Amino acid sequence: MLFKQMMIAAITIACSLTFSSQVFAQNNAHTVQKGESLYIIANQYGISIDQLKAMNNIEKNEIYSGEQLKLPVTPDESGKDLLARLVEAEAKGESYAGKVAVATVVLNRVSSDQYPDSIYGVIYDGYQFSPVLNGTINQPASEESKRAVEEALNYQGYDNESLFFYNPDKATSEFLSDQEVTTVIGNHVFLR
Template sequence: MKITSRAFARAVLLTIFSTHMGGQVHAANLTIQIYPVATIAHLIAGNAQDAIKLPEEIVTRTGQGLETICMANALYHEARGEKLNGQKAVAQVILNRVKSEAYPDSVCGVVYENAHMRNRCQFSFACDRVDDTPQESDAYEAALIMAQGAVKYGIYAEGLTPNFRDPAQTEKSQITHYHTTAVSPSWGKKLRPIKTIGRHIFYRSERVAKSIAS
């Protein structure tokens, strides 16, 4: 699905924040200056485990914090063609990894883990040496808005919300991996498939999920 208007971006904002603000939602200023993602990746790659601080000038130019930008970059490159629920699920995977002891304890650390090793990172866009500067500004604005909500409040895809009265449902919420339906990686046979959303299949790794904090 191609995002073509600011109206959709505002709709994403309303969807994410309405439950947290009692319906009294004021759309943010969506005039966002896109900073070259490749530069951000370069800054983080040398210290992905501890998600380095974004230089003040970049924070000022984008109006966003580092964790929001890293989440937005992943949503844009990994899921901008998906509907809202598919994008939420990708964000959910990232946040679940942050909670797990098996991965770095920050969004940037998770997204850019091993970004300095070509084609050996967790999210392919981060280490394929292709210019990551977003070409679809509306889609990137929408990704930033979703990232803001995800980083601040957490986020769950439809059908993947934990229910602590139902351990089986909570396990479903602990998605930790995904791949597109166009590929069949060997690791997919070792994990439990949880849900297919759009063009992505989401999995739960027992090893990773067992250390996710409730």
């Protein structure tokens, strides 16, 4: 009995450490300090100036001290794996572009004030994704889904800001019918 209690405690601690590292692994904003430039900030975070400008809708090279800049989501390996498994389960049978778009929706939600600020938080936020509910999220991701996640990570800021997607042949939603369609890829409609 004591061994069983110790095992449960150990598993609980391991899970809480894993989940908390996924929740707090994100830092999606930077406050501009005096003397900083787009070049300095982009180099600090390992992103291009163009991506930093795209993330923040900046046309010129001017930024101001105290300004808050959005940064791309930079998950750790477990976050990337979780996202790739979601992409695999949600977009299996869809084109590569469709898989990139599904990953992009999750990343856009992480960056949005309307959703949790981590990949884990977005994916496990209620009843958003059927693979969480039916368990297919636990199956391994294909290499194509992993590549799609990497491309989506590099594509942040350049997309149509889609926050939703669905397959109209499999689901209907009054809420989604009121949203703006950003693109249609394969069987999925993407919206904001």
